[in-house]
Amino acid sequence: xxxxxxxxxxxxxxxxxxxxxxxxxxxxxxxxxxxxxxxxxxxxxxxxxxxxxxxxxxxxxxxxxxxxxxxxxxxxxxxxxxxxxxxxxxxxxxxxxxxxxxxxxxxxxxxxxxxxxxxxxxxxxxxxxxxxxxxxxxxxxxxxxxxxxxxxxxxxxxxxxxxxxxxxxxxxxxxxxxxxxxxxxxxxxxxxxxxxxxx
Amino acid sequence: xxxxxxxxxxxxxxxxxxxxxxxxxxxxxxxxxxxxxxxxxxxxxxxxxxxxxxxxxxxxxxxxxxxxxxxxxxxxxxxxxxxxxxxxxxxxxxxxxxxxxxxxxxxxxxxxxxxxxxxxxxxxxxxxxxxxxxxxxxxxxxxxxxxxxxxxxxxxxxxxxxxxxxxxxxxxxxxxxxxxxxxxxxxxxxxxxxxxxxxxxxxxxxxxxxxxxxxxxxxxxxxxxxxxxxx
Amino acid sequence: xxxxxxxxxxxxxxxxxxxxxxxxxxxxxxxxxxxxxxxxxxxxxxxxxxxxxxxxxxxxxxxxxxxxxxxxxxxxxxxxxxxxxxxxxxxxxxxxxxxxxxxxxxxxxxxxxxxxxxxxxxxxxxxxxxxxxxxxxxxxxxxxxxxxxxxxxxxxxxxxxxxxxxxxxxxxxxxxxxxxxxxxxxxxxxxxxxxxx
Numbered sequence: 001x002x003x004x005x006x007x008x009x010x011x012x013x014x015x016x017x018x019x020x021x022x023x024x025x026x027x028x029x030x031x032x033x034x035x036x037x038x039x040x041x042x043x044x045x046x047x048x049x050x051x052x053x054x055x056x057x058x059x060x061x062x063x064x065x066x067x068x069x070x071x072x073x074x075x076x077x078x079x080x081x082x083x084x085x086x087x088x089x090x091x092x093x094x095x096x097x098x099x100x101x102x103x104x105x106x107x108x109x110x111x112x113x114x115x116x117x118x119x120x121x122x123x124x125x126x127x128x129x130x131x132x133x134x135x136x137x138x139x140x141x142x143x144x145x146x147x148x149x150x151x152x153x154x155x156x157x158x159x160x161x162x163x164x165x166x167x168x169x170x171x172x173x174x175x176x177x178x179x180x181x182x183x184x185x186x187x188x189x190x191x192x193x194x195x196x197x198x199x
Numbered sequence: 200x201x202x203x204x205x206x207x208x209x210x211x212x213x214x215x216x217x218x219x220x221x222x223x224x225x226x227x228x229x230x231x232x233x234x235x236x237x238x239x240x241x242x243x244x245x246x247x248x249x250x251x252x253x254x255x256x257x258x259x260x261x262x263x264x265x266x267x268x269x270x271x272x273x274x275x276x277x278x279x280x281x282x283x284x285x286x287x288x289x290x291x292x293x294x295x296x297x298x299x300x301x302x303x304x305x306x307x308x309x310x311x312x313x314x315x316x317x318x319x320x321x322x323x324x325x326x327x328x329x330x331x332x333x334x335x336x337x338x339x340x341x342x343x344x345x346x347x348x349x350x351x352x353x354x355x356x357x358x359x360x361x362x363x364x365x366x367x368x369x370x371x372x373x374x375x376x377x378x379x380x381x382x383x384x385x386x387x388x389x390x391x392x393x394x395x396x397x398x399x400x401x402x403x404x405x406x407x408x409x410x411x412x413x414x415x416x417x418x419x420x421x422x423x424x425x426x427x428x429x430x
Numbered sequence: 431x432x433x434x435x436x437x438x439x440x441x442x443x444x445x446x447x448x449x450x451x452x453x454x455x456x457x458x459x460x461x462x463x464x465x466x467x468x469x470x471x472x473x474x475x476x477x478x479x480x481x482x483x484x485x486x487x488x489x490x491x492x493x494x495x496x497x498x499x500x501x502x503x504x505x506x507x508x509x510x511x512x513x514x515x516x517x518x519x520x521x522x523x524x525x526x527x528x529x530x531x532x533x534x535x536x537x538x539x540x541x542x543x544x545x546x547x548x549x550x551x552x553x554x555x556x557x558x559x560x561x562x563x564x565x566x567x568x569x570x571x572x573x574x575x576x577x578x579x580x581x582x583x584x585x586x587x588x589x590x591x592x593x594x595x596x597x598x599x600x601x602x603x604x605x606x607x608x609x610x611x612x613x614x615x616x617x618x619x620x621x622x623x624x625x626x627x
Contacts, residue, residue: 008291016293022320022604027454028538073226073514076532077218077506084499113502116455116536123529127318128295173619177451178612185608192603195293195323195395207496214500218507225511232518240521318528320603336589395599 002135006142013146016195019117020154021188026117030155031180033108040159043108044152048145050090050112051121054083055144058122059130059137079122084113121147157187240315245270247352248285248302248311260417267413272302283310284418288410292319292402297327301407303414307365312356312407317399324399327355355400358390364411368404370397436555440562446539447570447611448618453539456530457571458607464587467575468568469523473516473531475564477508478540482560485548501544502535509534539567570614577610578602 019025026047033043058079066072091109095102112118121144128143130136161183170179245254252272260267269286285302298316303309319325330353358376362368362385369389373380376391384390392400440446446453460470484504492500513531516524524531534540543563548556576586582601584591600606 012293024459024604024607025455025533027458028452031451031454073510074219074222076510076513076535077215077222077503079532080502080506080535081215081499084502113498114536114538114541116533119533119536120529123532124295127529173616173623176619178616178619181608181612181615185605185612188604188608189600192600192605195320203493207493210492211496211499211503214503218503222507222510222514225514229514229518233514236518236521323599323603335593336586336591339589 006135006139009139009142010146010149013143014150014153015191018150018154018191019120019147020151021184021191022195023120025120026115026151029108029111029115030151030158030184031177033111034155034158034162034180037156037159037163039108040155041152043111044148044155046108047112047115047117047151048148050083050087050109051118051144051148051151052141053086053090053144054079054118054122055125055140056137057082057086059125059140062126063136075123075126076119080113080119083118083122087113117147117151154187158184161187244300244313244315245272245285245302247313248300249283250302250311252281252283252302254285258417258421260420267410267417269414269417281305284414286410286414287315288406290402290406290409292317292399293324293396297399297402297406299403299406299410301359301364301410303364303411307363307411309359309362309364309407312359312403314356314403319396319399324393324396326393326396327399327403328353329355355393355403358384359407361385362390363388364407365415368408370400370404372397433555433558437558437562440559440564440566441569442566444563445566445570446542446563447567448615450542452542453537453567454611456533456537457567457574458604458611460527460530461571461575461578461607461610462582462602463526463579463585464572464575466523466526467571469516469520470527470530471564471568471571473512473527474534474537474540474567475561476512477505477534478543478564479557479560480508481505481540481544482548482556483553485544486551486553486556489549497549498541498545501541501549505540505544506535539563574607574610574614578606582606 013019017023020027020030029043029047034040061078061082062072062075066075066078087109091102094109125140125143128139130139130143158180162180165179165183174182249270249272252274255271255273257268257270260269267286269284272283272285274281274283281304283302283304285300287298288301289296289298291297295318296316297314297319300313300315301309302311314327317325317327319327354376358381361381366388369387370392371384371387371389372394373384373391374394376384380391390400390404444450447457456470456474460466481501481504485501488500509532512534513524516527516531543559547559551559578601579585580591581598582603583599584595584597598606601610
């Protein structure tokens, strides 16, 4: 039963409630880093990593620090500082362990602090009713993983399309952001198809 | 280097301290208001799902894993007092849990439901709370608006009134519900789903069925406990 | 730069959404109805102005390498103030805006203005800059919401427009948001290229 619940969370965060294309979270990096496929992949991996870590730590902090001390109203400030610290920490660790990885991921890490999808998943974890069931922490982490995977999927699709668009013949005034938004709209429409899915 | 670390830490700590200090005061101001709002909301929901009943005590029972909250209500009518119950039912919809307050009489007939928490997609699942406004924009602008004494209740919640929660509730795809469909659907103990949001409808329906079953167990346990205490 | 220019640049020539292309998430997500858009504007502008004031006040005290966390802490403080106030006095709006209230913290416009403008200027221009940027953000948001609410739910300010008409729900969903903004950006580009000629 619990396995099924986890699977449902994973599938619905990747496809049905895709963070970018249906909840409209994390649009800044979605538009900014989707010009090239390899940089999109790098950004996506970094986001998955940070989202899973952030889900883990923010959930623990919310459940075992903020709630018991009755200071849940400080959620926003606590989460954003945890995420900022976490990103900094991850950056330092990667730099020391694997310089190669750091060169491919490193430049994206500072951008992630202001990626609203990361704070979004942390906040949604506290509101999704994971707090009073068992396995709450695992569900939160799975939701973080799903959100990251969904974000990466959308980013990669977008990057693939935009690489093609570079050489396409587009009306002058549509170049740049407008055509990107039209593409995103069409992709969102396709993702709407998942919303009738029974799992 | 060490001095700079110390200074940075100090400044960061000081900022956080001031921020938290200021926020605790803001919280002290707003907290009573928020509490009052929430109490008000709960009272409104109870009045909606148990219309005309006097709400009794609030009880919680540990059934299964989660806590089950329910209220008892009484209405004096003729020479008997009708008893009714309200409970909180919860099931995950598309995004997050949908929490519904359900009022039932002793036989399990739904007296009213009120969705107190949901975060479904706007335009689809979130239409569980959509009420057909009586006035159009032009009527309001031209000043010919009807005086609406109270907001109309959302059709999705309205259609559950009269449904038997103790039996299986059927879901039909009939589009938006209106008063003329009531008899036909009640005959089959069914409700009409929201177009494009069958999952949301199913979550509400399931939560009512499960909640009703849980209510039965909770009531039995309560009766047993009363009996034991009486001896 | 005159005070008027500092104020007015945010509305048109440096409009955060249409020209700079930042702060997209709340723009697209809460523009489902005009009243949501107006409340969001109010909330974001409040945070923008006050964070600008505080950042410009403390700019000389803060060592540059920890300025970002401090700016974020200041912004988060005002976001929580907004959050609590809305929750207490406008619970329906608080519910409608949902997680996009706490997410004002990571709105690139606010951190961007703190970093780019308020940390280099004095208090008065920072206030004007915040106000102008807030208005520019709000204007775009409201126009977007106006079209989406009319087309997507056949309503304006919550009142039905044409009774009995089935609205195009897709406009209130994500694709409608993307398309409407695409058309607005297209129009903006067209205007700019006409001016150049």
